[in-house]
């Protein structure tokens with residue numbers, strides 16, 4: 001948990017350094033280009049952490065899987081108003097059915113990511129507000145993934161992280 005806090009502190013500091021300390025107050029005026037940069041930064045942090053955590057703790061019975069921790073982090077980030085995100089399955093054999101693609105965007109994302117596209121994005125209007133949505137692939141990067149996800153094949157795109165950030169209106 002300590003390592004995770006460090007990662008987020010570094011992420012927050014990077015934003016402050018890049019955009020000035022008051023940048024958070026302007027979050028609601030994001031352009032799609034800015035939202036894309038933020039998603040790419042977050043994606044690197046989350047994916048680094050998921051792989052690091054899996055390599056280091058996978059043989060520890062009883063350790064919470066990286067996916068479960070990640071979902072908890074996503075919940076917290078959403079509560080704080082930074083972004084929302086979902087870790088979803090790109091196969092029809094999700095360990096948790098809750099992680100199956102739900103809406104049109106998620107279904108389309110899974111399709112194009114499995115076909116080899118590396119990034120998928122759209123600006124949508126949800127309840128009258130503009131939202132930037134993006135999807136990145138989650139491939140089977142380690143053999144350790146298959147300890148629990150026994151059905152996946154090496155390097156297959158088995159999932160996706162789906163992000164949503166509010167845009168300037």
Ligand code: HEC
Pocket residue numbers: 050051054058065066067068071087088089090093094095096097098099138139140141142144145146147148149158159160
């Ligand atoms: C220790 C067991 C374990 C390992 C190892 C593991 N996972 Fe998972 N993974 C889970 C569990 C349990 C869930 C469901 C969590 C939930 O929704 O609460 C899950 C969910 C997922 C999901 C969402 C789709 C689904 O199946 O529900 C993706 C994508 C995923 N994991 C990717 C990976 C990747 C990539 C690796 C290797 C880097 C990996 N996992 C390693 C246990 C594991």
